[in-house]
Amino acid sequence: MASSANNDRPNHRTARAFCLTSAFWFAAAASFGMIGAGYLIAPDFMANIGWLHFGKARPMHVNLMLFGFVTPGLLAAAFYYVPKLLRTALYSEKLGVFTAILWNITLPIGVVGLAQGRSQGREYAEWPWSVDMLIVVLFALVIFNLVMTVRRRLEPIIYVSIWYVCAAVILTGTTYCIGNVIWKPSTGALLGIPDAILLWFYGHNVFGLLLTPLGLGVAYYVLPLATRSPLYSHTLSLIGFWSLIVVYTHIGTHHLLQVPVPTWLKTIAIVDSVAMVIPVMVFLINIWYTVQGKLGTIHADIGAKFVFTGTIYYFFVNIQGSMMALPQVQRVTHFNNWVVGHAHIGVLGFAGVVAIGGIYYVLPKITGRPLYSRFLADLQYWLLLIGVTGFAVVLTIVGLIQGNAWLNGETVYRVLPEIHLYYILRASLGVFIISGAYIGLYNIFRTLYFNPGAATACE
Ligand code: HEM
Ligand code: HEM
Structure with a gap:
């Protein structure tokens, strides 16, 4: 199965397949997000479509964003840069393409399962058991392909991006099994508080040990290369890697500060969050x-521009996150749209934007042609930037209104009319994001398949 020779001209079929996968599911997931936003404005909206009410559209939206758009997008860049940095062909392009095909079979099965009401009802772990198993297989295939590539490398030095991507897939392969309680197929859950602890150990690790290290790996690859600058410090990159692994693994319980979990666990979560x-x-x-x-150089390269913007969102989401882990702050911000705002800043503003940047950076290299349209990529950049920044502002304001009202003993239904306008604003901003997603899909598809641009040397 392995590629026959290391010096074969690489065809990057795996990276191509993952680019397209990510672009497609971004558009699909954004569509489910718009449906969810519609329900929050008018709960009767599409009321007669039982398989798509809010309780089903929401997990479809969230899980497709995480496992359809962001993860494959970040992996697309990794499937290009891991072999490149190691001066070795990917262990098996066939296996990589097979993984991408299986990925695209798994997600529709998951969506149909959720539509049928077979959700496991645990946030970020809603997929039915059969889909959980397929996802574990997918991670195993990715791990095998990447680790075998590392083993066969010609380059002795393992650059920090490779540390990050390998850690991300290996740790997630493990935490996915634990958090989804895969040894209990009937429920996919334990009972009571232990289940909540396990779920949030996994739930936070989706961001901390999957999206974050994958995103940082892409940033460490794209930005030094795009600016032709040597990395400022290799020592800092290693300190950053190991401190992330040590600290991020312990903070899941900051989702449960209002719950009777043991105090020592909460204390660890709060201290490590800070x-x-x-x-x-x-x-x-x-x-x-x-x-x-x-x-200026970053601005000239659309891939680097996305990635650099993602690093700015990374700064904000983390400052915000450390604050949100403080019990005094969480008394206002928990259980309302503040958290949803934080989620969109993190998953879209940081990880999603870096994923798109990674795709745009590697596409010309894997196709040997420039992007189909730089204009469309720039348009997508601005649509996403306006959309996600708008989301952050609107959802934060709604969160503060809700949080303060509830803190003052106000009942939920009295607050709803007050926040209705903000829900309309959120859906309007969603139009920017969804337009960006479809424009990106078109641009990426045309770059891969019907690109009239002049061929350049393929790297
Ligand atoms: C310093 C790093 C971070 C810290 C300390 C942090 C902290 C938190 C806290 C305390 C919550 C729970 C809020 C609550 O339920 O009241 C939360 C939720 C969340 N965080 Fe972060 N965060 C960090 C970075 C990130 C990043 C980088 C991402 C995305 C890649 C992210 C994505 C999310 C999401 C999606 C939720 C919502 C979970 C839910 O549905 O309840 N966070 N974060
Ligand atoms: C068309 C644009 C979008 C719209 C209209 C939208 C709308 C929504 C809605 C209505 C929810 C449910 C909030 C609730 O339960 O109150 C949600 C949750 C979520 N969305 Fe989006 N979204 C969009 C784009 C995105 C993108 C691009 C990402 C990630 C790349 C994303 C990630 C998430 C996450 C992680 C949650 C869970 C938040 C939490 O539980 O705290 N969304 N979104």
């Missing part, structure tokens, strides 16, 4: 010093 400042700042200092004075 300590997240270390890996985050170490990464940002390292990468921002690397590109210091090169903003």
Whole structure:
């Protein structure tokens, strides 16, 4: 199965397949998000469509964003840069393409399962058991392909991006099994508080040990190369990596501060959430010093522009996150749209934007042609930037209104009319994001398949 020779001209079929997968599911997931936003404005909206009411559209939206758009997008870049950095062909392009095909079979099965009401009812772990098993297989295939590539490498030095991507898929392969309680197929859950602890150990690790390291891996690859600058400090990159692994793994219980879980667990979660400042700042200092004075160069490269913007959102989401883990702050921000705002800043503003940047950066290299349309990519950039920044502002305001009202003993239904206008604003901003998603799908598809641009040397 392995590629016959390391010096074969690479065809990058795996990276191509993952680029398209990500672009397609971004558009699909955004569509489910719009349906969810519609329900929040008018709960009767599509009321007669039982398989798509809010309780089903929401997990479809969230899980497709996580496992359809962002993860495959970040992996697309990794399937290009891992072999490149190791001066070795990907262990098996066939296996990679097979993985992408299976990925695209798994997600529709998951959507149909959710539509049929076979949700496991645990946030971020809603997929039915059969889909959980398929996802575990997918991660196993990705791990095997990447680890075998590392084993066969010609380059002795393993650059930090490779550390991040390998850690992300290996740790997620493990935490996915634990968090989804895959040894209990009938429920996919334990009972009571232990289940909540396990779920949020996994739930937070989807962001902390999957999206974040994959995103940082892409940033560490794209930004130094695009600006032709050596990495500011390899030592800092290692400190950032190990501190992330040590600190991020312990903070899941900050989702359960209002729940009777043991106090020592809450204390660890709070302390480590604040300590997240270390890996985050170490990464940002390292990468921002690397590109210091090169903003013009970044602006000229659409891939780097997306990735750099993602690092700015990374800064904000982490400062916000560390604050939200403080019990005094969470008394206002928990259980309302503040958290949804944080989620969109993190998953879209940071990880999603970096994923798109990674795709745009590698596409010309894997196709040997320039992007189909730089204009469309720029348009997508601005649509997403306006959309996600608008989401952050609107949802934060709604969250503060809800949080303060509930803190003052106001009942939920009295608050709803007050926040209705903000829900309309959120859906309107969603139009920017969804337009960006479909424009991106068109641009990426045309770049891959019907691109009249002049051929350049394929890397
Ligand atoms: C310093 C790093 C971070 C810290 C300390 C942090 C902290 C938190 C806290 C305390 C919550 C729970 C809020 C509540 O339920 O009241 C939360 C929720 C969330 N965070 Fe973060 N965050 C961090 C970074 C990120 C990043 C980088 C992402 C995305 C890649 C992210 C995505 C999310 C999401 C999606 C939720 C919503 C979970 C839910 O549905 O309840 N976070 N974060
Ligand atoms: C068309 C644009 C979008 C719209 C209209 C939209 C709408 C929504 C809605 C209505 C919810 C449910 C909130 C609730 O339960 O109150 C939600 C949750 C969520 N969305 Fe989106 N969304 C959009 C784009 C995105 C994108 C691009 C991403 C990630 C790349 C994303 C990630 C998430 C996440 C992680 C949650 C869970 C939040 C939480 O539980 O705290 N969304 N979105």
